[in-house]
């Protein structure tokens with residue numbers, strides 16, 4: 118089949134005090150096909166990174182299922198991941214400064230996964246490291262540099278190089294450019310696009326930047342307070358955004374060209390800030406900010422409905 122990763126009713130609740138939970142991820146269904154760049158978009162606190170960490174087995178899970186090419190991980194399998202999964206699924210974190218050990222040089226950082234997964238015989242490790250550095254266009258002498266002595270963009274390239282060591286199929290990119298200077302963000306994005314083509318990769322691309330999302334992803338899922346509220350192919354999403362929250366996010370992007378002006382959806386003004394995930398509003402969790410809310414919205418949580426092929430929306434307005 119064409120499916121690489123399928124999340125079924127994924128739940129991640131964290132206890133806060135007695136008998137209370139943050140429902141960080143609350144029943145997420147999502148399929149990523151081979152070759153996709155699935156954009157996962159939402160404000161901070163919407164649960165994007167929690168999905169990433171749960172998939173990678175950094176957390177156990179509260180409920181649901183993670184299916185990676187037929188291998189299924191559940192609450193019962195806890196944080197355990199197979200060697201195949203650990204080789205083929207990788208993650209690049211937001212802040213390379215804290216995800217790379219400053220006391221190791223790049224050679225030690227990259228040789229660890231090569232050894233653990235026996236990617237090449239021991240005497241070929243240095244050659245392999247040079248090959249990987251070349252893939253991310255870093256010079257050979259970076260082998261002996263430490264993360265402390267290089268810039269933020271270069272550090273992120275080292276993190277990307279580390280993710281590439283085991284010839285992965287799938288990489289989760291968790292806001293890979295948001296800790297970097299604006300001047301180097303485009304360079305990293307272009308590198309990721311190039312690598313995806315060259316290495317036949319599939320990405321889950323987490324961002325809160327709608328502009329970046331549009332440049333890199335072929336499908337997009339919008340998250341709000343632990344739930345997905347709209348999924349669509351990127352083009353459909355710009356042509357026909359249906360969830361009021363999606364419309365709000367889109368109307369906040371600055372218009373940069375005439376073409377953009379023509380596809381800009383009607384501006385939607387939403388009130389207030391994102392509520393605390395400890396106190397998720399009843400009914401549709403977006404109702405406290407939604408200009409279209411009605412009585413039903415405050416009581417009944419809408420379900421995901423398919424409105425056209427590949428385009429699903431969670432909103433009572435759709436339910437006619």
Ligand code: SF4
Pocket residue numbers: 360361362401402403404405407408409410411414419431432433434
């Ligand atoms: Fe707004 Fe109601 Fe739709 Fe929620 S269900 S997004 S409150 S119209």
Ligand code: MG
Pocket residue numbers: 161165166292
């Ligand atoms: Mg995050």
